[in-house]
Amino acid sequence: xxxxxxxxxxxxxxxxxxxxxxxxxxxxxxxxxxxxxxxxxxxxxxxxxxxxxxxxxxxxxxxxxxxxxxxxxxxxxxxxxxxxxxxxxxxxxxxxxxxxxxxxxxxxxxxxxxxxxxxxxxxxxxxxxxxxxxxxxxxxxxxxxxxxxxxxxxxxxxxxxxxxxxxxxxxxxxxxxxxxxxxxxxxxxxxxxxxxxxxxxxxxxxxxxxxxxxxxxxxxxxxxxxxxxxxxxxxxxxxxxxxxxxxxxxxxxxxxxxxxxxxxxxxxxxxxxxxxxxxxxxxxxxxxxxxxxxxxxxxxxxxxxxxxxxxxxxxxxxxxxxxxxxxxxxxxxxx
Amino acid sequence: xxxxxxxxxxxxxxxxxxxxxxxxxxxxxxxxxxxxxxxxxxxxxxxxxxxxxxxxxxxxxxxxxxxxxxxxxxxxxxxxxxxxxxxxxxxxxxxxxxxxxxxxxxxxxxxxxxxxxxxxxxxxxxxxxxxxxxxxxxxxxxxxxxxxxxxxxxxxxxxxxxxxxxxxxxxxxxxxxxxxxxxxxxxxxxxxxxxxxxxxxxxxxxxxxxxxxxxxxxxxxxxxxxxxxxxxxxxxxxxxxxxxxxxxxxxxxxxxxxxxxxxxxxxxxxxxxxxxxxxxxxxxxxxxxxxxxxxxxxxxxxxxxxxxxxxxxxxxxxxx
Numbered sequence: 001x002x003x004x005x006x007x008x009x010x011x012x013x014x015x016x017x018x019x020x021x022x023x024x025x026x027x028x029x030x031x032x033x034x035x036x037x038x039x040x041x042x043x044x045x046x047x048x049x050x051x052x053x054x055x056x057x058x059x060x061x062x063x064x065x066x067x068x069x070x071x072x073x074x075x076x077x078x079x080x081x082x083x084x085x086x087x088x089x090x091x092x093x094x095x096x097x098x099x100x101x102x103x104x105x106x107x108x109x110x111x112x113x114x115x116x117x118x119x120x121x122x123x124x125x126x127x128x129x130x131x132x133x134x135x136x137x138x139x140x141x142x143x144x145x146x147x148x149x150x151x152x153x154x155x156x157x158x159x160x161x162x163x164x165x166x167x168x169x170x171x172x173x174x175x176x177x178x179x180x181x182x183x184x185x186x187x188x189x190x191x192x193x194x195x196x197x198x199x200x201x202x203x204x205x206x207x208x209x210x211x212x213x214x215x216x217x218x219x220x221x222x223x224x225x226x227x228x229x230x231x232x233x234x235x236x237x238x239x240x241x242x243x244x245x246x247x248x249x250x251x252x253x254x255x256x257x258x259x260x261x262x263x264x265x266x267x268x269x270x271x272x273x274x275x276x277x278x279x280x281x282x283x284x285x286x287x288x289x290x291x292x293x294x295x296x297x298x299x300x301x302x303x304x305x306x307x308x309x310x311x312x313x314x315x316x317x318x319x320x321x322x323x324x325x326x327x328x329x330x331x332x333x334x335x
Numbered sequence: 336x337x338x339x340x341x342x343x344x345x346x347x348x349x350x351x352x353x354x355x356x357x358x359x360x361x362x363x364x365x366x367x368x369x370x371x372x373x374x375x376x377x378x379x380x381x382x383x384x385x386x387x388x389x390x391x392x393x394x395x396x397x398x399x400x401x402x403x404x405x406x407x408x409x410x411x412x413x414x415x416x417x418x419x420x421x422x423x424x425x426x427x428x429x430x431x432x433x434x435x436x437x438x439x440x441x442x443x444x445x446x447x448x449x450x451x452x453x454x455x456x457x458x459x460x461x462x463x464x465x466x467x468x469x470x471x472x473x474x475x476x477x478x479x480x481x482x483x484x485x486x487x488x489x490x491x492x493x494x495x496x497x498x499x500x501x502x503x504x505x506x507x508x509x510x511x512x513x514x515x516x517x518x519x520x521x522x523x524x525x526x527x528x529x530x531x532x533x534x535x536x537x538x539x540x541x542x543x544x545x546x547x548x549x550x551x552x553x554x555x556x557x558x559x560x561x562x563x564x565x566x567x568x569x570x571x572x573x574x575x576x577x578x579x580x581x582x583x584x585x586x587x588x589x590x591x592x593x594x595x596x597x598x599x600x601x602x603x604x605x606x607x608x609x610x611x612x613x614x615x616x617x618x619x620x621x622x623x624x625x626x627x628x629x630x631x632x633x634x635x636x637x638x639x640x641x642x643x644x645x646x647x648x649x650x651x652x653x654x655x
Contacts, residue, residue: 049519088594148611193383193546194590198605201592220520223592227599246596264524265594266549268576271530273553275524279489 010077011214012061012099012182016075019053024312027282030056030069031237035310038182038231041213043208045229045246049280053238054218058184061216062101063091066271078182089301097127104187110159116170117155119308120177127178138177146173165196171202176207180189183208184216189224201228214297222265224252233315234258237291240310243246244317254319257292290321298323336410337371338540339395339465343367346390350615360615366564367404370397376542377534379555379572381548381587383611388544392510395542396428397421406480409528426456427624429501433513435493439485445471445496445513446481452503464607470499475529491522498529502537510543511545527554548591557647560584563614564623568650581650582610584608621653629654 014036021028033273036042046054059065061076063083076083078099083091103109104324112121119130120139126333143151146169159167168188189197205228208215225232226246233243234255242255253259263274278295289304301324310318336654343481346365352358364387370379384649393399395406408427430618432438439448453463471481472520474495485493485549494514501509514530531554534541547549551558555572560583568581586607607626611620624634626627638650
C-alpha cells in the first residue's frame with residue numbers, strides 16, 4: 001500500500017498563527033507561529049501533551065477565541081477565504097457548512113433538554129432552506145451512515161439516555177450533516193473505550209474517503225495518529241517542533257522530543273519504558289531558547305539563545321532543532 | 336499459599352424503584368469472580384468501562400461490602416471482618432486512584448498528607464518525619480515539595496504524593512485503579528516506571544486496574560480480563576498478544592491503536608461491534624455472545640466454564 005491519495009490543493013492553510021492570552025499573571029503564549037496546510041482528502045494529526053496549544057490552534061481556526069485570548073497575528077485560509085478577515089455573520093454561515101468541529105466531551109456538546117432529532121434538524125435548518133420533514137429525513141440518513149443502529153429511536157432520545165460512544169457518533173453525524181470540506185476533531189475518542197474507539201475511527205475514515213474531506217485530528221495518542229494520519233505535526237509548548245509524512249515521522253523522528261515521546265509510550269509485548277524526565281514548561285513568559293531544553297538529552301550551547309525555526313531535514317520533513325539540522329539521517333531517501 | 340485469594344466474589348447493587356413504581360433489576364457489578372495474587376506479583380485487571388473492575392478492586396480493599404463470596408488474605412477470611420480488626424487489617428491494603436487531585440486534601444500540605452496514615456497508627460513524630468523524608472525520596476519528590484499544597488504540584492507529582500502516602504504503612508498489597516490514566520503521555524511513563532521499580536525494590540503486590548492493555552502488559556506478571564462482572568481469561572502478561580485465546584481478549588488486543596503507521600489499516604476493521612450490554616440484564620449463556628464474531632448456538636444457551644490452556648492460562652469460552 002502506498003501513501004495517501006490526496007490532491008495537492010490545500011483545503012486549509014494556517015500561516016504564522018499566534019494566539020496569546022493576556023491574563024493577570026502574565027501573557028500565555030498558547031500558540032506561537034503555527035504553520036501547516038491540509039490538502040483535500042488528507043488527514044493531519046496534530047499531537048502533543050495537554051497545554052501544548054493544540055486545542056487553542058483548533059479554536060483559533062474556527063474563530064472561537066474569546067478574551068483574554070487574542071489572535072495576535074497570522075493567516076487562516078479555508079480554500080481561498082481568509083477566515084481572520086471575515087465578518088462575524090459570514091464566519092457563522094461558514095462554520096458547520098464548510099468547516100466543522102467535534103469536541104472531546106460529547107455529553108457537554110449536546111443539549112440535554114432537547115432530543116437528538118430536534119438538535120439535528122435545527123442544525124440543518126440553520127444552514128439550508130428545507131422543511132422539517134426533509135431535514136428529518138437527512139438527519140436519519142446521516143445517523144444511519146455513521147453506523148448507529150435504530151436511528152429512529154436515537155432521534156427521539158436525549159443525550160443522557162445514550163452511551164458516551166453513541167453520543168460521540170451523534171456529534172460526528174451532526175458535524176457531517178452539511179458535508180464540510182474540513183473537519184476538525186479534538187480528541188474525539190479519548191474518553192471512550194478502545195473497542196468503541198476503533199469503531200468510531202473506522203467510520204470516520206470511511207466517511208472521510210467517501211466525501212474526500214480534509215481532517216485535522218487532534219490527539220495525544222501516537223497510536224491513533226499512526227493509524228489515521230497522512231501527515232503529523234508535533235506540538236510542544238505552543239510551537240510545532242516537527243512535521244512530516246506519517247511514516248517518516250515514526251521511522252526517522254528528527255526532533256529529540258518526538259524521539260523521546262515515541263520511546264515513552266507503552267507498547268504491547270514490550271516491557272521496557274523510557275520516560276521523558278521533567279515536565280513541560282509553563283507557558284507564562286516562556287524564556288528564550290528551545291522550550292524542550294530542560295528535558296533534552298542532546299543540548300548545544302546555542303539552544304539557550306533562541307527558539308530554532310522549522311528547517312527541512314529531508315523532503316517534506318521539518319524539524320525545529322539545532323542538532324537535527326546537522327545530522328545526516330540514516331535511511332531517509334531524498335527523492 | 337497466595338497472598339490474596341478471592342473466591343466466587345459477588346456484588347449486586349439493588350436499585351430503588353423507578354418513579355413509575357416499576358422495580359428494577361439489580362446491577363451485577365461483580366458476578367462470581369475468583370482470583371489469586373501471590374507475594375511480589377502484579378495482577379493486571381483489564382476490561383471496558385462498566386465491566387466491574389473498579390468495584391472488584393474496592394471489594395478487595397474492603398471499601399465496599401460484598402454481597403457474597405470470600406476473600407482470603409494470608410489464608411485468613413477477611414470479607415466480614417469489622418471494627419477495630421478491620422482497621423488493623425487496612426494497613427495491609429492501600430489504594431491509588433485515578434483522580435490525582437480529589438484523592439488529596441486541598442487544604443493540607445504534602446507532609447501531613449503523607450504522615451497521616453502513620454499518625455493513625457500511632458507512630459512517633461520523629462519517626463514519622465524520617466519516614467516521610469524517606470518516602471519523598473523514594474517516589475522522586477523534592478524535599479521542598481513537602482511544604483507545598485496539592486494545587487502547587489503537577490498531576491504527575493500529585494500521583495507521586497498518593498503513592499508515597501500509600502506506601503507509608505508498608506502495605507503488602509496496592510490496589511492501583513487507573514493510576515496513570517489521567518496523566519499526560521510523557522508523565523505516564525514516568526509514573527509507570529516508578530510503580531514498576533517500587534514493586535521490584537519493595538517486593539510489593541499490585542492489583543493493577545486499567546483499561547489500557549498496553550500499559551498493563553508492561554507492568555503486570557499476569558493479566559485478568561473482565562467482561563460484564565466476570566473474568567473471562569487469565570494469562571501471563573509476557574507474550575499476551577500472541578497467547579490470548581478468548582475472543583474478547585483478542586478483540587481488546589486488536590483495538591489497541593498500534594503506534595506503527597506501517598500497520599495502519601488493521602484498526603479500520605474492528606473485531607467487535609457495539610458496546611457491552613446493560614449489566615442489570617446480562618445475556619444468557621456466554622455473556623460476550625451478542626458481540627462475539629465466533630458465537631455459535633450453544634454460546635447463547637450454556638455458560639462456558641474455565642479451561643486450562645497452558646500453565647497459569649485459563650479461559651472461559653466454548654470454542655477453546
